[in-house]
Amino acid sequence: MEGLFEIVVFLAVATLGAALARKLGLLAPIVLVVVGLLLSFVPGFPHVRLDPEMVLVGILPPLLYIAALETSVPAFRHNLRPILLLAVGLVLFTAVVVGLVLHLLLPAVPFAACLALGAVLAPPDAVAATAVARRIGLPRRVVTILEGESLLNDATALVLFRVATLAAVGSAVGVVDVSIEVLRSAGGGIVVGALGALIFGFVHKRISDPLLDNALSLIIPFAVVFAAEEIHASGVVAVVVTGLALGHRLPVLLSAASRLQVAAVWRLVRFLLEGLVFLLVGLQLPDVLEDLDEPAGRIVGVTAAVLGAVFLTRFVWLFPATYLTRLVPRLRMRERKPAKFPLVIGWAGMRGVVTLAAALALPLTLADDAPYPRALFIWLAFAVIVFTLVGQGATLPTVARRLKLPPDDPVQDALSAAGVQQQASRAAQERLDALADTAPAPVVERLRRGVEDRTNLAWERLGGSERETPSQAYGRLRQEMIDAEREVFRAARDSGRIPEEVLVRAYRDLDLEESLLRREIR
Known part of the structure; x- marks a missing residue:
């Protein structure tokens, strides 16, 4: 009973925080992280310790799935080069640079452990990137690149994290082992995702009940992840592949009623999960500080160095990746983009809950009892999340306005x-x-x-x-007529002339017509 009460409290706070963000014109992820930080110091407020497995298997899959469903496959394919340069190249580059910086500052800590933390800190968050990019109205191509990067970079980071962790705890890791791990994770994820798209697409095609379509849609990301994890493949890759494939075919797989209901249900699920995720990140502060016993000077110095490395590596990678690749004819883009595009993409490097979950999954000890400040590593992950979300996320709208990106x-x-x-x-x-x-x-x-x-x-x-167009005039007048019709049906129900079921059917038809009117006259 207590656990259920805490979930209700968290969801209520997340909803109120999102409403406050909209009222203030701020970005909801930033407000919720700050609210979580403040509530973490309130005596008696429900306390929860983030479970890495719950995040990676329970929360991340549905968020990735709905993001993939809504991603345009033609646009994704058209921007595949910059997406892969960010999702694979930048993640590896950031992980190595952060690992080297940490190893230089903490020479007693094995490089494999430092590289594992670099992999943890490397991928920007899928939820934050989508929420922020769409909210501030960035150009469509920039949003596509950021969403594509966020869909794929977790897979790269988690594979590297797994390899580095194995090396840190003493397992032999060579080129062959790394190749096998990459093939099993990425290749296995692609195979599982493709099979999931075929199987669930076949089932969707044969379902005519919108409720069953909704139920199946909610099951799909978890089923795909569990299948991928069973063969030690990447669940992230599997979910993304399934989501992209099914999203591209949704117009022919689902009926009109099913598409409307599935879209509405997933909007609610994403709203609640995103709010819960960012609130929980802020609430982790007491746990992060509890085991931190390093000298203050050391904490400040290492934190500043890691934050600088995470922030700068994105820009150091982006400009050569954007412009030097033009020297290769096959990679040359159809149109030359000004420097303001990589600048705003570089600024949109917010980290999120996956980074914290992976940090909490760091091993407790290393091989041969090597020195290993695990609590400091978890603090660094938390600091990077807060700095990038609150610092970069809050200033991204200003940066985008100052750069005056040409809108669509x-x-x-x-x-x-x-x-x-x-x-x-x-x-x-x-x-x-x-x-x-x-x-x-x-x-x-x-x-x-x-x-x-x-x-x-x-x-x-x-x-x-x-001026008011004929369609807008029609919509305005028809809206008044609908309101009058509703009032008549409501009065008839109250007076007992019609049963509740008749009122519900009439309101449903009028609500659908009003929704169509509002969409058409926007």
């Missing part, structure tokens, strides 16, 4: 949408003409007007917002 062209988007809508309307008209003899003429004419209205709406969006 809404006119071009509207023009493209209108052109495709014109083709879609033509196809709908042709189908209607072919079936016109099977329905009464008034029905056919009503459907024909509906197609024309959708086409006109698409072209109206190109006209600017100086």
Whole structure:
């Protein structure tokens, strides 16, 4: 009972923190981390110790899955070069640099242990990157690169972490061992993810009940992770592959009702899990400080050096990776991007809960009882998370505004949408003409007007917002009519003229129409 009470309290605080962030115009991850830090000092507030296994297997998979579902596969494929340079190259570079810095400052600690912490600190957080990038309105291509990096970098970091940890505890690790580990983790994850996409895509295709589709969608990330972990493959890679493949095919796998419900359910799940994750990060401060018994000067010096290494390595890697690769014809990009793009991508290197979970999974002792300040390593992971989330995350909107990144062209988007809508309307008209003899003429004419209205709406969006368009006038008046209809049904229910079930059905139909109206007149 006590555990359930704590979960409810955490979810309530996370919800209130997110609401406060929206009220203040701040980023929710930053507010929730700060709230967690403050609440960690409140006597009597529920205390929870973060379980690394719970984070890596219980919280991360659904968040990665929904992020992959919403990622555009064509855009991901188009930006694969910069994504891999960040998700693989930058993670390895950061891990090695941080490991070297730590080993220079703590020469008694084996380099393998320092490299393990470097792997822990290397990957930016998938949740933070997505939440921050979309919230501040970065250009679509920048968001795609950041999301793609965050989907894949955990796999690189966790494989390196596993190899470095094995070396630190005394296991023999050679080139062959590393190759086998990479092949098993990455290759096995790809195979499991592809099989998961095939199997669950087949099942989705044969389900017509939206509730069953919802239930299956919530099960998929955990089923894929458990299958991958069973063969010691990367669950992160498996979930991402399954999510990308299924997300690309969702329009043909799910019915309209299922797509609407699945999207709504996952929005709620992501909102609650993201809030819970960042709140829990802040609440870990007492546990992190509890075992920390290093001299204050040493803690400050090592922390400053590691923070500097984590921050600078991203920029040191990004500019050569962005511009030197242009010297290779096959890797040359179609368009030259100014320096402000790698600058803002470099600034968006927020770490999150995966970093802390991996740090808590560091071994308790090393081979031959080598010196090993594990508590200091966990503190460093916590400090990097707080510094990057609160420092970089809070200033990223300002940096993006100062750099004046060219926004996506809404006119071009509207023009493209209108052109495709014109083709879609033509196809709908042709189908209607072919079936016109099977329905009464008034029905056919009503459907024909509906197609024309959708086409006109698409072209109206190109006209600017100086005056009210016909579709906006329609939406405004129809909204008033819907409100009047609702009031009549409610009064009829209250007076006993209709049962509750009739009211529910009527409200559902009116709610759906209102939702469509609001989407169309935005």
